Amino acid sequence: MYRGDPIEMAMVTRYNDKGQLIQTVQNRLFRRPRYITENRNGDVIVSDVDRLVVTERGGGHRFTYTGPPSGSGLALQGICTDVMSHILVSANNTNTVQMIDKDGHFLSLILTPQQLISRPVSFFMMTKLTYSG
Template sequence: MMYRFVLQKSVRVTGVTRGYHISRVSSDRVWISDGNNLILTNTAGDRLHHLTGIPSGLFSYGVHTVNNDGDLIYIDSDYNINNLSKDDRIKTTLIKYKAPWRPQSVYSSLSTGDLLVGMYYYTIDTFTGKVVRYNSTGDHIKTIQHHHNTGHGLYSDPGYITENHNGDVIVSDINRVVVTDRRGRHRFSYRGPPSGSGLEPRGICTDELSHILVCDYNTDSVQMIDSDVYFLSHILTPRHGIDKLLGLSYDVRSHLLWVGSQNSDTINIYRVVDEDSLSGK
């Protein structure tokens, strides 16, 4: 399948200074965070709802998600995980913070409704990470932390987390993308394209074919790899006029890709276009 992403619209979002993370609500509404604020916006850039009190700075990457009911699930500044109802009226704490593991990223599975939470703790210049699966009401199901064969730790700093149609759990770590199956068995780690440029992964999402799309902070690009670790292409690069990419969200229904940057309050929205349609075939 040959396709590329064409810029459809650039949206300046009222109330944020950068696009750390993006969570889809509908084809025309998303939640966007910048390290201090969490804003519900539409494709016109209007501020529809505003939350504060989320983790700040380096610890505010993938701190929110939207579940199948349209509720916002987010990590607050006390590192509790909360559910805010779709009408923005009822707030419920799902998971209370328990030291020393701090939640840093959260994702609501579209297939199971489970919550996947990336956590870390820091000791003497060392980050140690894990991913914990909870059900939709916050009950613990499974912890993914070590390689099933070697026993080595899988994660250091799980900043963003998502899932594909195969049930694989996909995590942006410090210098690699770590993929495990739904049982927690390590499948592969992706460390960058064949060029050898390395990888500093940030925002991550998947498409309807279970391709993995990941922002690379190192090369200012969005890369696409398949579900078996093979690099496919750079779908966005600096020649598209974007840099220091952080937030990424793909809507499989509308085929829109929302992209946020560290250096701008403007969110770029791209649409997938089939190459055959562009050539008139």
């Protein structure tokens, strides 16, 4: 959430599966949070206008991702993580879906501009469920 001038301060709140507030992260890291997810080790990943901001479970800053190349100013949209805590993010201005590792290092392009129709917005990861019984 953000209120007023986005340069002021934004806040990210976390709730448990019962809808109870469990944490509020309020600091100058976030400008205009758009999408949010959490990876397996509890990091909170926020798609924030032109960058990706990752905080640890307690709210401390881990890293900010703005590339590739670094500082390119992405127009970020949807984000999700996989079972290895890789972060997948859709970037509107480059028409790409990028994969970065849990420490913020670029790994690869999952989808390139040639593979997309245009402007990726959001997505989610599906896991294969098996039943034995």
